[in-house]
Amino acid sequence: MVAFPGPFEPGYRLMDGDALNRRTMSTQSVAAGTGGPPGPPVLSAQITEATGTGNSVVLPVAQLGAAFTVVNNTAAALNVFASNTPNPATGVADQVQLAQDSTLSAFVPVAHFFIATFICYRPGTWKTFYPGATQP
Numbered sequence: 802m803v804a805f806p807g808p809f810e811p812g813y814r815l816m817d818g819d820a821l822n823r824r825t826m827s828t829q830s831v832a833a834g835t836g837g838p839p840g841p842p843v844l845s846a847q848i849t850e851a852t853g854t855g856n857s858v859v860l861p862v863a864q865l866g867a868a869f870t871v872v873n874n875t876a877a878a879l880n881v882f883a884s885n886t887p888n889p890a891t892g893v894a895d896q897v898q899l900a901q902d903s904t905l906s907a908f909v910p911v912a913h914f915f916i917a918t919f920i921c922y923r924p925g926t927w928k929t930f931y932p933g934a935t936q937p
Contacts, residue, residue: 833858833875837908838885844869851875857908862888863895863921870918873911881917882908883927890924900930 828848833855834841841857850872851858857880860869873879883895885907896905897919909929911917917931 831858833879837880838882841882843884844871848872851879856880857882860884860895860897860919860927862886863925863927864890865921865924867921868918870916871911872916873914875913877913879911879913880908881911881919881929888925893925895925895927897927897929900928 828850829844829846830850830852831842831844832853833851834857835855836857838859841855841859843859843861845861847868848870849858852874854876856875856877858871859882861867862884871879871881881897883897883906885894887893888895894907896907897909898905899909905926909917911931915931917929919927919929922928
């Protein structure tokens with residue numbers, strides 16, 4: 802294990818210093834909201850368990866290299882929306898797409914009791930994969 806002299810300064814570099822300061826994956830449990838942004842909760846942890854009777858959550862602004870995993874423990878399918886806040890790198894709202902498709906969408910559905918991982922591979926775009934995924 803590498804010993805670091807202290808916390809890294811936050812800010813943009815090849816990798817943001819804040820990302821280097823996170824030594825473990827962060828987790829959270831949120832009650833899913835209803836409808837699209839801005840109503841539903843915005844994900845803030847790398848692993849999020851969505852619970853309750855709501856049907857949607859929102860990914861944060863897509864920054865290159867970011868990754869989030871959503872565990873759908875709600876009562877039905879969960880719509881995971883891309884942020885509708887203009888992305889600083891692109892100037893437009895983010896979009897999300899399934900791994901097996903190149904179609905961009907505002908959201909993707911995650912089936913009841915499924916787990917989906919979302920990875921930002923270019924600014925403004927989240928790519929996801931989970932078994933049984935279908936495009937909205």
